[in-house]
Structure formats: C-alpha cells, structure tokens
Amino acid sequence: MNSTFCAQVAEQAVHWLIESQDETFDAAQQQAFERWLAADSEHQRAWSHIQQVNQRLRGVASPVVHATLQAPPSPARRRALKALLLVGMASAAGLGLQQHTALPGLMADYRSPVGQRRRMTLGDGSELQLNTRSAADVRFDGQQRLVRLFEGELQLQVAKDPRPLLLRSAEGVLRLDQGRFNVRQFSGFSLVSVFDGSASVAGHALLAGQQARFAGSGWQAIAPLQRNVGAWVDGMLVASQMRLADFLDELGRYRHGQLGCSEQVADLRISGSYPLDDSERILQMLEVALPVRVRRFTRYWVTVESWTS
Secondary structure, three states: OOOOOOHHHHHHHHHHHHHHOOOOOOHHHHHHHHHHHHHOHHHHHHHHHHHHHHHHHHOOOOHHHHHHHHOOOOHHHHHHHHHHHHHHHHOOOOOOOOOOOHHHHHHOOEEEOOOOOEEEEOOOOOEEEEOOOEEEEEEEOOOOEEEEEEEOEEEEEEOOOOOOEEEEEOOEEEEEOOEEEEEEEOOOOEEEEEEEOEEEEOOEEEEOOEEEEEOOOOEEEEEEOOOOOOHHHHOEEEEEEEEHHHHHHHHHOOOOOEEEEOOOOOOOEEEEEEEOOOHHHHHHHHHHHOOEEEEEEEOOEEEEEEOOO
C-alpha cells in the first residue's frame, strides 16, 4: 500500500485532528470533516496515519512531548502540537511524506507561515524575502554565500561581493550574479525568474527579463518574464486571463484549509490585481466579477460554484 502523501494533505489531516480534539468542535465542523475525508482516498490514508502518529506521541517518554500534550488549551499549545504531529508524519519512524514536507521548514533558519511574507537583510547586504509557507537556510563563509530553499518561494536581491552566491533548490545549485531573482519550488522543478543580473547552471546563463524551469540538468522552457511573477512582494496576486481553478490554487497558498471550485466554473477566466492580505475580500470580488457563488462549509473549507447550482 502506498503510504506517501503530499504536505498539504498532511497539514489538513493535522488540522482536523487538532480541531476534533477541541471542546468547541460542533456538528457543522463534523460534517465538513466527513466531506473532506470522503473526498479523496489520500485524505483517508493521511487520517489513518495521523491517528497512528498521535497514539505514538502519547507513548513517547519525552518531557517536551509530555508538556505539549498535557498543556491547557491555548494558541501556543496548538502551534506546538501541530509541529509535533507534522514532524511525526514526516519522520522515518512515521510514514514518509513526499520529498517536500513540513519537516525541513520547521528546521530552517528562516520561515514564513501560511498567509504571511517575511523580509530580512543578510550579512552581505543582500535582501531576502520569503513568500507564504516558505523556508530557507543561509550559510555564508569566507569562500562562498549559500542560500538553500527548502520549500515555497523567495525573492533575492543579491549584493555585490567577491564571493559567489549559490542558491540550492531540490533540483540542484544555481549561481546568481548581482541582481534580483525570484525562485519558486514546485514538485519536480524550480521556476527561476531573473529581473536583473543573470543566473547560471552548468555554464548556461538565464538573463534579465527571462524565466525558466530548472530541473537539474539545465534550463527548460525559457520564456520572457511574466509580469505577475514577484507581485507577491507587493502583496498582490496578479492574474491575466487565468483559469479560475488555477487562480484559486494560487490564492489557496495564502489561506489555511481547503479552497477549490466545481468543474462547472473551473475554466472561467479572470484578470486583475488582488490584495493578498485580504483573501475574503478577493472571494467577495469573485462573486461580482464572475457568475459564481462562494460556499463556506467552515472557514477552512470553501468552494466556488456556479450561481445556478
């Protein structure tokens, strides 16, 4: 039996386990949970696994684990319990999440949670920005500068320095010259966008105004830089004739829980610039711009449907 599942499903399973243990868990939430469970066999496998992990944690003789499990209900306890469960899901003794799990993000130098962005200045004067649900390490020494992207998306303004700056993603290592770059980690490839300067791999350069997939052996599908790349830095989601299903996938990166749409409306097209810090407002705007309605089963389970449904 295949026991791997993606990090998003793992997080959803952890969310439902924590919610179900809360005294305020009501009938509406129970129905939403049951819909989630029935929606996909992967959800059922993840739920079975998270229950096993929860039982295993209760048998661990660790003061940290014991204190977390026995602590009074609070936001801090929920965060700590979520971290423990995700680590348990990802551990070798646990159940082997696919490569891009929450575990590296929990251990990274810099992290940004769901729906938030983070900006920091590095020791060489370079500026690093992390998008939602992203994690990166920074390692500088006398010979080189190394930034490692574990998951998510970053934008890097590289300062001038005699040491090379290397960026490592799941696919390999890129060399970034002085300039500004956006790198997003997908499953199986990284999308590299060059605003200024150049990025190179194996001696082949990607120049300013270009973007391409990086899949280990070199550049693939080199194309002009899309204007929506990097808009997240300014807190915007930019769409140009984007499928509604793809738009909601992007918006879903900035929200907790499940956001999707029915097949009836998946191919509707949407354009415009939308403020990422208010995803509820974006959903309201969809009902004005398109023939759709937004159904909220819970705040963590939202579906966009045809208004004739």
